[in-house]
Amino acid sequence: MADKEKHVLGLSGGRDSAALAVYMRQHHPDIDIEYFFTDTGKELPEVYEYLGRLEGFLGKTIHKLNPDRDFDFWLKQYNDFLPSAQTRWCTRQLKLRPFEQWVRPMLNDGMTIYSYVAIRGDEEYREGYSSKDDNLIIKLPFKDVGIDKAGVLDILEGAGLGLPKYYEWRTRSGCTFCFYQQKIEWVRLMDRHPDAFEEAKAYEKSAVEQGSPFTWSQGESLEELSKPDRIQQIKDDHEQRLLRQKKNLQQNPLRSDSEPLDIDDLYGKAKGCLACHK
Known part of the structure; x- marks a missing residue:
């Protein structure tokens, strides 16, 4: 019925x-x-x-x-x-x-x-x-x-x-502090939504102090990631990836406009959580 x-x-x-x-x-x-x-x-x-x-x-x-x-x-x-x-x-x-x-x-x-x-x-x-x-x-x-x-x-x-x-500026939907973000996405979150970045940083600082083995971004804290020299390094790396990807990208003659590049196209597919990122 x-x-x-x-x-x-x-x-x-x-x-x-x-x-x-x-x-x-x-x-x-x-x-x-x-x-x-x-x-x-x-x-x-x-x-x-x-x-x-x-x-x-x-x-x-x-x-x-x-x-x-x-x-x-x-x-x-x-x-x-x-x-x-x-x-x-x-x-x-x-x-x-x-x-x-x-x-x-x-x-x-x-x-x-x-x-x-x-x-x-x-x-x-x-x-x-x-x-x-x-x-x-x-x-x-x-x-x-x-x-x-x-x-x-x-x-x-x-x-x-x-x-x-x-x-x-970002491939993923879901939470502002999604741990599947690439480092360039964290840098852009800091630029576009500084309050959300600071909230994520505060959560991370408190969690690490309580013994959490994880930081939001693999291998470094948001405090480290947000230092000016590190930000520039992340941006430079991203630009190099973008240039390489564009050089290798095959144009589709059946499409009048080129397909926009995803962050995942540059850094490899992350598994992600389907409930958040679809």
């Missing part, structure tokens, strides 16, 4: 999930999809701005899921250890847990939930969205029809949305 089905699509504030929302609206208008965003309270302001524009295009409110406990609470629960690639408690507690709490009563009531995930046709299906419940069914529309990164960009341009503004 229809009332025993629910269709949901999680938005991260990133391009792929936004493009999937547009695609489903355009190609499957008969499916009543509920769009949701899990708000950690530590997101970039550009994320909220983009979600607002996306709401306008979809003509539907994006349902906000808020964690029942904030970052500070969970930091204490994990003995002041910062989240890291080895211990991704932030994704587990601030992104996945609120989603599970939202859908669990519906699943318990016998409802079948279809969750649409923006894994592209040019990506491997990665772990993180595997369902442990037979009534929670994962759907991969982009994978099914072969839409790749270029296709995602076309969808967003065609809808008049374009990319979120933070793509001018």
Whole structure:
């Protein structure tokens, strides 16, 4: 029965999930999809701005899921250890847990939930969205029809949305202090959102004093990273990478404009957390 089905699509504030929302609206208008965003309270302001524009295009409110406990609470629960690639408690507690709490009563009531995930046709299906419940069914529309990164960009341009503004300086959505950021992204966060950078630095200083083995950026503290000589070194390294990448980039004659470079194109693909970075 229809009332025993629910269709949901999680938005991260990133391009792929936004493009999937547009695609489903355009190609499957008969499916009543509920769009949701899990708000950690530590997101970039550009994320909220983009979600607002996306709401306008979809003509539907994006349902906000808020964690029942904030970052500070969970930091204490994990003995002041910062989240890291080895211990991704932030994704587990601030992104996945609120989603599970939202859908669990519906699943318990016998409802079948279809969750649409923006894994592209040019990506491997990665772990993180595997369902442990037979009534929670994962759907991969982009994978099914072969839409790749270029296709995602076309969808967003065609809808008049374009990319979120933070793509001018950063690849990742999610928290301002995401540990998957490259060092150049930390430098740019310091330039564009100094208050958020200082907050991240304060969290790091306190955590290290409490014995945390992790810093936000691998191999150095934000205090060290923010020294003028180090900033210049990071910027110089980034420019060299950019020049090498542009030199090696194959132009696609079928596209009138060259594909924008991602930070990941320069530094190698980071696994990331799908709930944040899609």
